[in-house]
Every structure is written in C-alpha cells, then in structure tokens.
Amino acid sequence: MARSSEKLILATVRRIATALVPELPSIGDGTLSHILAAMPEIPHGGMIDLARASCHANSKAILHALINSVPFEQMAPPAEVVQSTRAMVQHNFSYDAIMRAYRVGLIYWCKRWSDAVERYCRDKSIAVSVVSYGTAFLIGWLDLITQRLGSEYTDEAERVAREGSLAWAAYVRRVLTEDDVNIRDAGLRLGYNLAGHHVALVLQRHQGGDQTPLDSTAHEIAATLSRAKPLLVRTDIDTVWCWIPAQVTSEGRPTQAAVIVGQGRPAVGLTGFRRSHREACDALRVARLAGYPAGTVTYFEHVELAALCGSDPANCRAFMADQLGSLADETVEARRLRATLTGFFDANSNFRAAGSRLGLHHNTVRYRLNRAETLLGRPLEENRLHLELALHLADRLAAPQRRVERSADVAGSRGRGRKKTVVRQQ
Incomplete structure (x- = not known):
C-alpha cells in the first residue's frame, strides 16, 4: 500500500513538473526578480545578465531532474551555471553573495512549486506529500549547488588571482625596464611614490x-x-x-x-x-x-x-682556485692564512701593523705569510690585485657559519700570540 502511494506521489511530481515546462521563462524571470528585490546591492549591467542566465539554467535543470527522477549523485550543475559562477568571480561577486542568492531563489521556487501543486494535483489527499517531496528535492539541490559551485568558485578565484598577480608583475617589469615610463601615472597605478626614496x-x-x-x-x-x-x-x-x-x-x-x-x-x-x-x-x-x-x-x-x-659562478670559483690554490680550501689552516693575508694587505703590507690588527706577534704574521707564499708557489706581490680579489671573493662567498669559524680561529690565535714573544704556528 505504501509502495503504491510512493509511486502515485512520484507520478504526480513528474506530471506537475512537466506542466511547468512551458512556464520556464516566467519561472526563471520570477526567480531573478525575487533575488534582485532581496539583494539590491547586486550591480546592474553584466552581473544582471549573469544572474538571469543562472536562474534560467537552474530552473530548467530542476524541472528536468523532477521529471526524470534523477538521483542526486548523478546530478551536476549545468554548464551555463558553472560558467556564470566563474564569470561572477571575475566581476568580484563574493561566494557568500552567490550562496545567498541561491537561498533567496530557493524560497521563490518553493512558492512556485506549492502553487503548482495546488493547481495541478488532482488527488488532494497526497498534495501535502507532493509539496514535501518537491521542497525536499529543492533543499537537496541547494546542498548540491553549495558543494559543487564552491569548488568551481575557488578554482576560478585562484586562477584570477594568479593571472592578476602575473599581470601586476608584468607591469612592474615594464616599469623596471622601459624608457618611456611616466613616473606619476605608474606611481598612481602601483600606489607607490616612484619619485621618492x-x-x-x-x-x-x-x-x-x-x-x-x-x-x-x-x-x-x-x-x-x-x-x-x-x-x-x-x-x-x-x-x-x-x-x-x-x-x-x-x-x-x-x-x-x-x-x-x-x-x-x-x-x-x-x-x-x-x-x-x-x-x-x-x-x-x-x-x-x-x-x-x-x-x-x-x-x-x-x-x-x-x-x-660572480655573475658566472663557475668562472668565479675557477678564478679563486687558480689564484689561491690550496689556500682556497676550507681547512683550518687555509682559513687562517687567508685571514692573515687579508689583514697584512689591509695594513699596507706592514708586519707590525698587521700583527696589531690581527692580535698576533709580528713574527707570527711573518711566518704565516711565508707559509702562504709556499702554498701559492709565488711571491705575494706577484699579481697582487688578483690575489686580493680572490681573497675577497673567498671571504664573501663563505657561508656565515664558516666566517664565524674563521673569526674564532683568528681570535684564538690572538690569545696565543700574546703569550709568547715569537709564536711559530701554522
């Protein structure tokens, strides 16, 4: 008995939905009018056209699903609805506003369905059940739309953000490279004073x-x-x-x-x-x-x-290796000798001034410089500019931690240098 009642309800739903097909244009327009009355903040122009297209496409899809008893798991928002949702993103229409429009539209649709049941349902004993079926269907449709369009909205928002970021970066690149940049116009567009500091x-x-x-x-x-x-x-x-x-x-x-x-x-x-x-x-x-x-x-x-x-890293490292030889190594001795050489050159090649600068006895400085000459295989004054440049690069291209270690080596040797008149160490 209950089964035959369910069949009767479904048959009545299909018949009423079919009767509403000729009314689709007025249903779509009525849905839009109801939304616009409740949401006056919707801008006119292109946004109204998008909303109208969405109302008509959704109304058509709803009737199709009611007529054919389409299960929810097989439903999907119409292509026109997906397209209009993505277009709304481009018009800066928020997701919350879209969902509110759907809820307002649902209220209108429930009213149209209730009126249609009153007009077309011959068996008044099942009218309430038919109204309930349609209302439950519409609520399910809203849930479906919320889930499916949410991901479409997010995807489009991310795409728009990416493209906007790329366009923004492209414009800044033009400001960085083009000869005919109008500083005032560019500054206004960027919201940044290009003429300042x-x-x-x-x-x-x-x-x-x-x-x-x-x-x-x-x-x-x-x-x-x-x-x-x-x-x-x-x-x-x-x-x-x-x-x-x-x-x-x-x-x-x-x-x-x-x-x-x-x-x-x-x-x-x-x-x-x-x-x-x-x-x-x-x-x-x-x-x-x-x-x-x-x-x-x-x-x-x-x-x-x-x-x-260092514009060419390979050539830069090759230059350091050629000029420094084993002094380019990251051993304790090599770092110590490089620091001593740098201090000596900074002190205008004066042993005592270098020792004072480094906290070493001048004989220690002399010993280290002799050791450096041995490792270099040439006098320190030979190609001195190249040598100083290589020392500078070795220092600047050392990671901060290695610089700290090198400083500790020098500091440690300073203390040792104060204890002896002549300190012979490598």
Whole structure:
C-alpha cells in the first residue's frame, strides 16, 4: 500500500513538473526578480545578465531532474551555471553573495512549486506529500549547488588571482625596464611614490624550505627597516620583490622563515627604484652562490665586488682556485692564512701593523705569510690585485657559519700570540 502511494506521489511530481515546462521563462524571470528585490546591492549591467542566465539554467535543470527522477549523485550543475559562477568571480561577486542568492531563489521556487501543486494535483489527499517531496528535492539541490559551485568558485578565484598577480608583475617589469615610463601615472597605478626614496628587497624560498608565506615574511623584514608600507610583487611561487618607500640606512634583520633575502642600497627616484632592486637581486645571487642558510639577509654593499665578479659562478670559483690554490680550501689552516693575508694587505703590507690588527706577534704574521707564499708557489706581490680579489671573493662567498669559524680561529690565535714573544704556528 505504501509502495503504491510512493509511486502515485512520484507520478504526480513528474506530471506537475512537466506542466511547468512551458512556464520556464516566467519561472526563471520570477526567480531573478525575487533575488534582485532581496539583494539590491547586486550591480546592474553584466552581473544582471549573469544572474538571469543562472536562474534560467537552474530552473530548467530542476524541472528536468523532477521529471526524470534523477538521483542526486548523478546530478551536476549545468554548464551555463558553472560558467556564470566563474564569470561572477571575475566581476568580484563574493561566494557568500552567490550562496545567498541561491537561498533567496530557493524560497521563490518553493512558492512556485506549492502553487503548482495546488493547481495541478488532482488527488488532494497526497498534495501535502507532493509539496514535501518537491521542497525536499529543492533543499537537496541547494546542498548540491553549495558543494559543487564552491569548488568551481575557488578554482576560478585562484586562477584570477594568479593571472592578476602575473599581470601586476608584468607591469612592474615594464616599469623596471622601459624608457618611456611616466613616473606619476605608474606611481598612481602601483600606489607607490616612484619619485621618492627606496630600499629594495628580494625574497626567495630557501631550497628545500617549507611553504613559508612570502608576503607576510616580506612585511616582517620590511617592518624592521621602516614603518612605511612596502610595495610587494609576487613574481612566481617562490619569489617576492619588495620596495620600501623610505630613506633606510640599516640592514634588514635575519628571519626565522625558510627564505634567503637580498637587500639593495637606499636610492632615490625611478633610477634608484631600479638600481636598488638590481642590487637586491645581485645580493641574493651571491647568497645562493655561497650557500647561505635560510633566514639570511644579504646586504649588497657587503658583497658588491663578489656580485660583480660572480655573475658566472663557475668562472668565479675557477678564478679563486687558480689564484689561491690550496689556500682556497676550507681547512683550518687555509682559513687562517687567508685571514692573515687579508689583514697584512689591509695594513699596507706592514708586519707590525698587521700583527696589531690581527692580535698576533709580528713574527707570527711573518711566518704565516711565508707559509702562504709556499702554498701559492709565488711571491705575494706577484699579481697582487688578483690575489686580493680572490681573497675577497673567498671571504664573501663563505657561508656565515664558516666566517664565524674563521673569526674564532683568528681570535684564538690572538690569545696565543700574546703569550709568547715569537709564536711559530701554522
């Protein structure tokens, strides 16, 4: 008995839904009108056309499913609905607003269904059941739409964000390279004063690092330099460019994030905007070449010569190897001898001044220099410019930890140098 009653209800639902097919245009328009009355914030123009297309496509799909008793697991939003949802993303229509429009539309549809049952249901004893069936179906349809369109909306929002970011990056690249940039117009578009002071940072995710949010890390480092709002440009998934509109003379503080950072020198105007960025890129390149650890901020002024000579990493390392020989090794002795050589040259080749600078006895300095000459296989004054450059590169391309170790070696030898008149050590 219950089974025959269910069949009767389903047959009545199909008959009423079929009777509503000729009314589809008015149902679609009525749904739209109901939504617009409840949501006056919907802008006119293109958005209204999108909403109308969605109302008509959904109404057609609902009647088709009711007529054919389509199971929910086999349903999917019509292609027109998916397209209109994606288009709404492009019109900056929020997901919450879309879902509210669906809920408002559902109220209208429930009313139309109830009226249709009153008009077309011949057996009044099952009218309530038919209304309940249609209402339950519509609620299920809303749940389906919420799930399916949610993922469509997210996918489209991510695509729009990616393309917007790419377009933004492309525009900044033009500002960095083109000759006919109008500073005022470009500044208005970027929301950044190109004619003022700048300090550029370039952040890159450290190799093997986690998915550190680069934008927030850029803001964090920029905040250690100035309270001014920085300009950020995401050039790819692992890189962010940053400019701080302030006259900054300090260096950015290291960060705990899994990134490495290059920082340019302060500069002014469009030329300075470009130069500081170029320097930040060069500083970052040196940091990567040297294998600096995550969290390092490399200031261009400290690595300027290394950046100039290190544009070709293979040639740079070959040059150091040719000039330094075994002094280029990362042994305790090689690091100690390089530090002594550098101190000697900085002291204008004066043994006593170098000893005072390094905290060593002048005979210790002399001994180490003789040892260095032996390892080099040539006098120190031969190709001295090349030798000093190679020493500078070896120092700047050493990771910070190795520099700390080298400093400890020198500091330790200072103490030993004070205890003896002549200290013979390697």
